[in-house]
Amino acid sequence: MAVVRVFFMVLSWLVFKPLWRRTDSASKSREPSEGFIAVWTLLAFATGLFIVMASIGVWIMVPVSALCLVLLFPWVVTRAVLIPLGLSRTARIVGGLSGWTWGRDRAGGGLVAGAWAILRQRQPRRDRMAELETVRDRQGSLSAAQVFATGLLAAARGDLESARMIINSVDEVGAKRTSHAVHALAREWLVVDAAERGAWADVARLADGERARTRLTRLLGAIAARLAGLPGARSGLVLWCAWLVTNHRRHTFSLVRRATAVSVTRDQESVPIGRRLETSLKPDCYTDALSAHVFTLARDASLLDLDDIARLAGVWDRALSDPSTHARVMRRAAVLGARSGDDALRALADAVSRDVANMARAAGVPIAECKGNSRVLADAQHWLRNDLLSEIEMAFDAMQARAIHKRALSPIDEWREYLSLRALYVRAYGLGGMGFRQLAFPHVHHTVCKLSVWLWNERQEYLMSNAMFRWLLDEAMIVGDAEAIDLQGRNWDSTI
Amino acid sequence: MDARDPSRRIAHNPFYILGLSPECSRIEIEREGQKLLGMLQVGLSAAKTYTSPLGRHERTSDRVREAMAELRDPEKRLNHELWARLSPAHMPNRLADPTAAASADNRGGDCDTEAGFRGAGARVGWRR
Numbered sequence: 001m002a003v004v005r006v007f008f009m010v011l012s013w014l015v016f017k018p019l020w021r022r023t024d025s026a027s028k029s030r031e032p033s034e035g036f037i038a039v040w041t042l043l044a045f046a047t048g049l050f051i052v053m054a055s056i057g058v059w060i061m062v063p064v065s066a067l068c069l070v071l072l073f074p075w076v077v078t079r080a081v082l083i084p085l086g087l088s089r090t091a092r093i094v095g096g097l098s099g100w101t102w103g104r105d106r107a108g109g110g111l112v113a114g115a116w117a118i119l120r121q122r123q124p125r126r127d128r129m130a131e132l133e134t135v136r137d138r139q140g141s142l143s144a145a146q147v148f149a150t151g152l153l154a155a156a157r158g159d160l161e162s163a164r165m166i167i168n169s170v171d172e173v174g175a176k177r178t179s180h181a182v183h184a185l186a187r188e189w190l191v192v193d194a195a196e197r198g199a200w201a202d203v204a205r206l207a208d209g210e211r212a213r214t215r216l217t218r219l220l221g222a223i224a225a226r227l228a229g230l231p232g233a234r235s236g237l238v239l240w241c242a243w244l245v246t247n248h249r250r251h252t253f254s255l256v257r258r259a260t261a262v263s264v265t266r267d268q269e270s271v272p273i274g275r276r277l278e279t280s281l282k283p284d285c286y287t288d289a290l291s292a293h294v295f296t297l298a299r300d301a302s303l304l305d306l307d308d309i310a311r312l313a314g315v316w317d318r319a320l321s322d323p324s325t326h327a328r329v330m331r332r333a334a335v336l337g338a339r340s341g342d343d344a345l346r347a348l349a350d351a352v353s354r355d356v357a358n359m360a361r362a363a364g365v366p367i368a369e370c371k372g373n374s375r376v377l378a379d380a381q382h383w384l385r386n387d388l389l390s391e392i393e394m395a396f397d398a399m400q401a402r403a404i405h406k407r408a409l410s411p412i413d414e415w416r417e418y419l420s421l422r423a424l425y426v427r428a429y430g431l432g433g434m435g436f437r438q439l440a441f442p443h444v445h446h447t448v449c450k451l452s453v454w455l456w457n458e459r460q461e462y463l464m465s466n467a468m469f470r471w472l473l474d475e476a477m478i479v480g481d482a483e484a485i486d487l488q489g490r491n492w493d494s495t496i
Numbered sequence: 497m498d499a500r501d502p503s504r505r506i507a508h509n510p511f512y513i514l515g516l517s518p519e520c521s522r523i524e525i526e527r528e529g530q531k532l533l534g535m536l537q538v539g540l541s542a543a544k545t546y547t548s549p550l551g552r553h554e555r556t557s558d559r560v561r562e563a564m565a566e567l568r569d570p571e572k573r574l575n576h577e578l579w580a581r582l583s584p585a586h587m588p589n590r591l592a593d594p595t596a597a598a599s600a601d602n603r604g605g606d607c608d609t610e611a612g613f614r615g616a617g618a619r620v621g622w623r624r
Contacts, residue, residue: 198612355502
């Protein structure tokens with residue numbers, strides 16, 4: 001009887017706490033509806049009664065009580081049984097019953113459960129994925145849970161890059177209206193994915209922040225801070241305490257041990273990078289430059305840095321301004337009967353600066369940050385800026401044309417297209433620097449604003465549209481576009 | 497030539513395709529070109545590849561004909577000469593870079609256990 005009393009006390013607290021607490025309309029979306037609470041309460045009392053009857057020998061009440069307990073705590077059953085077994089359809093239906101977990105977006109929560117179950121299948125079933133996508137498309141306006149489920153489906157298909165990009169955007173879609181579970185689980189997936197790749201700095205960054213985090217996320221974040229040697233890393237004792245209260249202790253034990261073995265104040269290890277030594281033994285500086293060019297081409301692009309590119313540009317500056325280079329080209333032009341040696345030299349200089357720009361781009365090196373009086377580097381910056389600007393304009397023009405002609409995509413596909421273009425813009429200014437960012441932003445702003453206004457006014461996609469307004473406002477503040485700041489400041493609704 | 501790929505200028509330089517030095521005469525170009533076409537026609541393995549400072553590449557009849565055509569034009573020949581000054585055997589040392597292993601994409605199956613949390617997704621229940 002004491003057990004039953006405790007059960008009803010806990011139940012009352014769970015039921016009446018959300019009703020007592022004053023919440024604004026946005027936060028209400030995170031909590032179950034009053035109708036759900038009422039049904040759940042009745043079911044809970046009935047279950048209590050059934051348990052009491054079962055305890056006094058009415059054995060038929062045992063399976064009835066079990067069924068009622070599943071209906072009362074569907075997320076527990078889904079997470080513990082249905083998802084590990086890969087039963088996606090059942091997981092979607094049962095998981096979608098949990099109003100306490102998903103708030104008012106139980107349908108979205110069901111999608112997350114279904115997609116997660118597909119991830120757990122030995123061979124992810126395409127028919128189940130298609131079924132889940134059909135259910136998602138019928139749900140109407142985009143929600144964060146739908147975005148998360150779509151990301152998990154991309155992961156199930158093996159497209160991890162897309163999955164990361166999509167799941168990274170979960171926090172942007174209706175942050176104040178999304179249940180904590182969606183934020184926490186999305187963050188956990190990202191952290192686990194980064195940990196698997198050994199990207200510990202990313203793990204620490206992802207685990208940080210104000211939003212809800214699972215205990216596993218916090219543990220991995222603390223581990224990552226130690227492994228990456230970040231300031232503010234927790235002590236070993238704190239790490240072990242965090243490990244004790246987290247699930248999957250068996251699997252994270254060796255990782256915690258490895259992290260605690262790392263000294264918190266370790267010095268930055270200098271990583272030896274292969275360098276080509278320049279000598280004066282080459283026949284002439286033109287051959288030296290060509291040799292450096294070949295060497296740089298042959299290296300793994302991911303190992304190139306700003307110094308390598310700048311050094312190559314410097315070597316070419318010397319070669320191209322060397323009188324012996326000019327003399328050789330003129331001589332050969334005369335022998336071959338070419339019209340002009342100057343044309344050949346100009347073509348050579350153009351080719352060199354183009355190559356330097358392409359090498360910098362392949363290596364992700366932001367040569368726009370380089371200042372100096374290197375002619376080759378200045379030309380390479382010019383090529384790179386023009387190429388990037390053309391690409392951005394072409395890509396965003398396609399989106400703009402679609403918005404003008406009202407060629408709608410499904411909500412999730414609108415979001416995916418926006419994320420892809422935004423990633424292109426971010427990669428471009430990563431290479432092109434702040435100057436490029438300020439140059440490209442007006443075009444980006446015009447296109448994305450047009451799309452998001454259409455989504456808001458005519459398609460009632462408020463969460464998605466508001467997320468775009470928010471990003472435009474942040475970006476406008478960074479580049480200092482006063483007009484855009486004013487416009488997006490009026491467009492963006494901070495209560496969503 | 498694809499302006500986006502810097503290596504093509506060297507790897508597919510006509511002088512390397514024909515195995516000639518930049519100072520060769522027009523007669524040598526024609527002679528060598530015809531010889532290579534004949535060898536490729538009968539399938540001789542010695543003609544199937546050529547070397548540039550960026551490594552070994554496949555030699556095809558189309559590439560040989562294209563190289564000969566490029567070198568017949570004085571303007572184009574001059575441009576190609578400027579990129580063919582290194583001997584084909586001048587291959588840069590591929591340095592045993594200790595950072596190369598750490599830069600590999602750790603996808604939970606191929607990585608060194610020291611780098612990442614191997615199999616994290618499967619261990620904590622995010623996939624099988």
